[in-house]
Amino acid sequence: MIREVGLRDGLQSIATVLSTERKREWVRRAFEAGQREIEVGSFVPPHLLPQLADTAEVLAYAKTLPGLVASVLVPNLKGAERALAAGADVMLLPLSASHAHSLANLRKAPDEVVAEMARIRAARDASGQRTLIEGGVGTAFGCTLQGEVKPAEVLRLMAALLDAGADRVSLADTVGHADPAAVSRLFEQALRLAGERFAGGHFHDTRGLALANTLAALQLGVIRFDASLAGIGGCPHAPGASGNATTEDLAFMLAAMGVRTGMRLAPLLALRADLAQWLANEATHGSLWRAGVPDHIGLAA
Amino acid sequence: MIREVGLRDGLQSIATVLSTERKREWVRRAFEAGQREIEVGSFVPPHLLPQLADTAEVLAYAKTLPGLVASVLVPNLKGAERALAAGADVMLLPLSASHAHSLANLRKAPDEVVAEMARIRAARDASGQRTLIEGGVGTAFGCTLQGEVKPAEVLRLMAALLDAGADRVSLADTVGHADPAAVSRLFEQALRLAGERFAGGHFHDTRGLALANTLAALQLGVIRFDASLAGIGGCPHAPGASGNATTEDLAFMLAAMGVRTGMRLAPLLALRADLAQWLANEATHGSLWRAGVPDHIGLAA
Numbered sequence: 001m002i003r004e005v006g007l008r009d010g011l012q013s014i015a016t017v018l019s020t021e022r023k024r025e026w027v028r029r030a031f032e033a034g035q036r037e038i039e040v041g042s043f044v045p046p047h048l049l050p051q052l053a054d055t056a057e058v059l060a061y062a063k064t065l066p067g068l069v070a071s072v073l074v075p076n077l078k079g080a081e082r083a084l085a086a087g088a089d090v091m092l093l094p095l096s097a098s099h100a101h102s103l104a105n106l107r108k109a110p111d112e113v114v115a116e117m118a119r120i121r122a123a124r125d126a127s128g129q130r131t132l133i134e135g136g137v138g139t140a141f142g143c144t145l146q147g148e149v150k151p152a153e154v155l156r157l158m159a160a161l162l163d164a165g166a167d168r169v170s171l172a173d174t175v176g177h178a179d180p181a182a183v184s185r186l187f188e189q190a191l192r193l194a195g196e197r198f199a200g201g202h203f204h205d206t207r208g209l210a211l212a213n214t215l216a217a218l219q220l221g222v223i224r225f226d227a228s229l230a231g232i233g234g235c236p237h238a239p240g241a242s243g244n245a246t247t248e249d250l251a252f253m254l255a256a257m258g259v260r261t262g263m264r265l266a267p268l269l270a271l272r273a274d275l276a277q278w279l280a281n282e283a284t285h286g287s288l289w290r291a292g293v294p295d296h297i298g299l300a301a
Numbered sequence: 302m303i304r305e306v307g308l309r310d311g312l313q314s315i316a317t318v319l320s321t322e323r324k325r326e327w328v329r330r331a332f333e334a335g336q337r338e339i340e341v342g343s344f345v346p347p348h349l350l351p352q353l354a355d356t357a358e359v360l361a362y363a364k365t366l367p368g369l370v371a372s373v374l375v376p377n378l379k380g381a382e383r384a385l386a387a388g389a390d391v392m393l394l395p396l397s398a399s400h401a402h403s404l405a406n407l408r409k410a411p412d413e414v415v416a417e418m419a420r421i422r423a424a425r426d427a428s429g430q431r432t433l434i435e436g437g438v439g440t441a442f443g444c445t446l447q448g449e450v451k452p453a454e455v456l457r458l459m460a461a462l463l464d465a466g467a468d469r470v471s472l473a474d475t476v477g478h479a480d481p482a483a484v485s486r487l488f489e490q491a492l493r494l495a496g497e498r499f500a501g502g503h504f505h506d507t508r509g510l511a512l513a514n515t516l517a518a519l520q521l522g523v524i525r526f527d528a529s530l531a532g533i534g535g536c537p538h539a540p541g542a543s544g545n546a547t548t549e550d551l552a553f554m555l556a557a558m559g560v561r562t563g564m565r566l567a568p569l570l571a572l573r574a575d576l577a578q579w580l581a582n583e584a585t586h587g588s589l590w591r592a593g594v595p596d597h598i599g600l601a602a
Contacts, residue, residue, distance in 0.1 A: 142595060144595070147595075147596060175595075176592060177595050179554055179557030179558050180516050180554070180558060181557070181558035181559060182557070182558075205588060206588065206592045207550065207553055207554075207588050207589050207592050208512060208547065208550040208553075208554075208587060208588035208589060209512060209550075209553075209554055209557075211509060211510060211512065211513040212512040212513045212515070212516045212554060214513070215481050215513045215516055215517065216516065246509065249508065249509040249510075252508055252509075252510075253480055253481070253509075253510055253513060256480030256482070256483070256510075257480050257481060257482035257483075258482060286509060287506060287507065287508050287509035288508050288509060291477060291507045291508050294443060294445070294448075294476075294478050295448065
């Protein structure tokens with residue numbers, strides 16, 4: 001299962017602002033192409049990320065599509081309260097396992113984010129909403145600021161998030177430091193730790209390894225991955241670098257391997273083509289859109 | 302071990318002609334960066350591929366570098382005679398497992414290429430040269446002209462090449478139809494068939510899967526792969542599409558995984574930067590060059 005994160009992780013890192021109408025169209029057409037979880041935005045203060053100021057509206061639209069899981073990012077309790085009020089299906093609280101990155105990005109130490117998770121869980125339980133809480137452990141394979149991030153620290157924080165009330169946890173290679181061997185090692189331990197509460201992987205393609213890293217996780221039985229249409233997004237430290245795993249390339253790899261994602265490649269590529277038009281001034285990524293789907297594999301429909 | 306094929310598979314598909322001096326510099330600096338096998342060109346008639354008309358000169362230079370395996374492509378017996386006269390360390394005879402592709406590209410049916418292999422083996426044995434003969438089975442995962450290529454036919458032709466006298470055989474995903482699951486299945490059978498005479502994989506990145514496919518082969522114990530610096534080359538049917546696996550990204554993946562290739566990433570990236578200048582009018586590919594090597598992994602040297 002591929003969670004589309006382009007509307008959040010993609011749009012938040014680029015200059016072009018997509019209109020709410022375009023975002024709705026993206027959500028609708030991704031859903032029609034078979035996508036069943038979409039991160040529609042982020043409940044951060046609108047002055048920080050004006051591109052995502054319409055998250056509540058996009059979320060309200062996403063909730064009209066039957067069977068679509070509408071996911072949002074929340075940076076803290078305040079964001080979680082907005083997500084609960086808006087009735088998000090999933091809210092993701094990011095935590096950076098790199099102390100330096102956590103302070104720079106969230107102005108909190110990782111363990112303060114764990115404490116925030118406990119408050120968010122209490123707010124969810126008191127709200128009567130069924131919103132699932134995901135704890136996303138980022139910089140899980142290293143960090144541009146701090147350098148090495150120890151796997152033991154990643155796993156400690158993952159366990160702490162679960163203990164503090166996260167319904168599920170995921171791992172993110174925020175800056176593209178992962179490699180397939182490191183993924184195999186860390187994800188195996190994460191699966192042992194979190195079991196069915198392990199929600200999957202979020203890989204960046206900064207150094208071209210997003211799909212190889214995905215394969216390494218897939219081989220352990222992980223079947224949920226984040227990706228961004230046309231690979232939009234990226235690392236602010238490496239201008240022009242590809243950011244997220246590319247949704248359409250990942251969907252092709254899984255389909256070609258016989259992994260049933262329920263996604264159809266032709267409408268996905270058509271949407272990708274329009275998105276590239278909408279974002280004509282931004283770098284887009286990926287390979288499938290150029291080469292197309294080989295006819296005989298029978299995936300083109 | 303990564304065999305650099307950019308000087309052949311890359312340069313043959315682009316318009317820019319590199320001077321012999323530049324090619325020598327490429328060979329020298331790739332060697333200095335730790336590369337130990339380089340396909341320096343192709344002994345095809347010069348009027349067909351004028352870009353590669355200086356193959357004998359580049360080969361003569363490559364042979365002055367101690368420990369470097371100098372490899373060339375030969376399309377037929379005539380090319381093999383030139384490779385033998387020039388003292389190539391390896392000559393690769395390509396065979397296309399797709400009947401349609403073989404006729405279109407080589408104007409021979411696959412089994413006629415097998416017959417040519419027998420003649421090449423006889424010529425090699427009569428020459429007194431120690432040139433190794435590699436049979437490269439291309440379109441091994443499908444073909445743009447024919448569509449499906451049956452694995453059984455790929456394996457039959459691989460066995461026939463060995464029987465006809467190839468010292469080693471390799472598999473190529475000429476048009477980017479492979480996926481990791483298909484690689485696992487076919488390479489496992491190829492290893493069973495050819496054992497130590499299986500020389501490795503040649504993946505194209507047409508649909509972004511070159512590194513994931515490489516990983517699937519690596520996990521079976523295959524440790525030899527072709528790749529092209531800056532990913533140059535490509536499929537004439539998909540303009541702008543990436544072609545070969547990208548040497549520097551593959552070298553990074555292997556190094557990050559702890560696979561000792563003997564290659565150093567910093568000089569390789571410096572060479573890649575100059576190559577991109579030399580080929581300023583051509584599409585180049587890959588990701589590592591933008592993002593750089595993460596300091597803390599200790600691979601930058």
